Amino acid sequence: MEHVSFAADKAFDFVAIGRLCIDLNANEINRPMEETMTFTKYVGGSPANISIGMSRLGMKAAFIGKVANDQMGRFILQYLQTNGIETSGITTDRTGAVTGLAFTEIKSPEDCSILMYRDNAADLLLAPGEVDESLIAGSKVLLVSGTALAKSPSREAVLLALNYARKHGTKVVFDIDYRPYSWATPEETAIYYHLAAEKSDIIIGTREEFDMLERFDGNTTRSDEFTAAQWFGCHAEIVVIKHGKDGSIAYGKDGSAHRGSIFPAKVIKTFGAGDSYAAGFIYGLMQGWSASRSMEFGSASASIVISSHSCSDAMPTVKQVEDYMLASKQV
Numbered sequence: 001m002e003h004v005s006f007a008a009d010k011a012f013d014f015v016a017i018g019r020l021c022i023d024l025n026a027n028e029i030n031r032p033m034e035e036t037m038t039f040t041k042y043v044g045g046s047p048a049n050i051s052i053g054m055s056r057l058g059m060k061a062a063f064i065g066k067v068a069n070d071q072m073g074r075f076i077l078q079y080l081q082t083n084g085i086e087t088s089g090i091t092t093d094r095t096g097a098v099t100g101l102a103f104t105e106i107k108s109p110e111d112c113s114i115l116m117y118r119d120n121a122a123d124l125l126l127a128p129g130e131v132d133e134s135l136i137a138g139s140k141v142l143l144v145s146g147t148a149l150a151k152s153p154s155r156e157a158v159l160l161a162l163n164y165a166r167k168h169g170t171k172v173v174f175d176i177d178y179r180p181y182s183w184a185t186p187e188e189t190a191i192y193y194h195l196a197a198e199k200s201d202i203i204i205g206t207r208e209e210f211d212m213l214e215r216f217d218g219n220t221t222r223s224d225e226f227t228a229a230q231w232f233g234c235h236a237e238i239v240v241i242k243h244g245k246d247g248s249i250a251y252g253k254d255g256s257a258h259r260g261s262i263f264p265a266k267v268i269k270t271f272g273a274g275d276s277y278a279a280g281f282i283y284g285l286m287q288g289w290s291a292s293r294s295m296e297f298g299s300a301s302a303s304i305v306i307s308s309h310s311c312s313d314a315m316p317t318v319k320q321v322e323d324y325m326l327a328s329k330q331v
């Protein structure tokens with residue numbers, strides 16, 4: 001697989017656009033949320049988690065988004081700043097919108113679910129005029145998280161950000177990130193995901209997420225090969241399909257394919273796998289590594305995070321990932 005090239009002369013390595021939320025993860029685990037009495041608060045939102053992961057890995061990261069004008073919004077901003085993430089691209093809502101909440105239920109290590117409270121979420125009120133073109137122009141990578149396409153004006157903000165990325169030679173990573181709660185219909189989901197995927201250089205998603213994206217494309221057998229071919233016909237250079245504990249597969253435009261295996265993990269909760277995998281994978285590609293090595297690094301990062309109670313807080317450093325890889329053998 002050919003290595004992905006990134007512009008060298010940019011102030012930032014990575015900028016993400018999308019939601020900044022709060023995770024409330026159950027403290028009393030291995031039981032239904034009806035029996036949970038206390039939660040631990042973490043910064044959340046898939047693109048926020050990935051940005052934090054990139055920063056923990058030593059990358060210079062920035063964020064474009066909108067937070068609520070309340071204690072949760074200020075908590076998020078402070079956490080990002082403490083973690084070295086540029087927040088000048090984040091605006092504060094003045095309409096009374098709130099911070100999206102994700103209550104994580106941990107019934108068992110394999111049976112986790114998320115209860116999302118996202119009515120009037122500030123992140124979906126990001127407007128096109130609030131997208132900082134200079135941040136995108138000054139970044140090697142723009143990460144688009146699919147849920148930001150779920151409602152206007154965030155939808156139009158993302159589409160404008162994609163145009164800015166194309167204009168300035170910023171590589172686009174599209175993390176499909178399907179969260180049913182935020183979408184009105186599957187048809188709408190497919191249409192707007194398509195608009196983003198067509199302009200993306202690297203597309204990452206689970207098989208189910210690609211099924212949502214390819215609703216009108218005739219991939220009736222849910223074939224990974226069909227998926228890859230579909231997007232190489234647009235702009236993609238790499239297509240990664242995640243398969244949970246069965247690992248992942250990456251396809252290259254040159255026709256190559258690489259299977260990624262997993263690292264053993266003492267799983268506390270399966271959430272956080274995708275975000276930490278994405279951070280590790282993108283980091284690897286940006287170091288000039290092969291897709292295989294980048295997948296391995298992402299998989300180890302994922303195993304660290306699913307063995308932890310949080311997602312954002314648990315995002316590992318390079319040394320932590322390398323130590324984990326040394327201490328584990330791939331299964």
Ligand SMILES: Nc1ncnc2c1ncn2[C@@H]1O[C@H](COP(=O)(O)OP(=O)(O)O)[C@@H](O)[C@H]1O
Binds near residue numbers: 299306
């Ligand atoms: N139970 C697990 N044990 C070890 N690694 C896992 C496990 N579940 C997921 N992973 C790793 O995390 C990656 C992403 O997880 P996945 O569940 O496919 O994505 P998402 O969290 O976005 O749904 C997988 O490709 C795999 O490398």
Ligand SMILES: O=C(O)C[C@@H](O)[C@H](O)C(=O)COP(=O)(O)O
Binds near residue numbers: 102272273276311
């Ligand atoms: O993305 C959200 O709104 C919820 C996340 O903050 C939460 O940490 C989570 O679900 C991450 O799981 P992943 O997307 O499977 O990595």
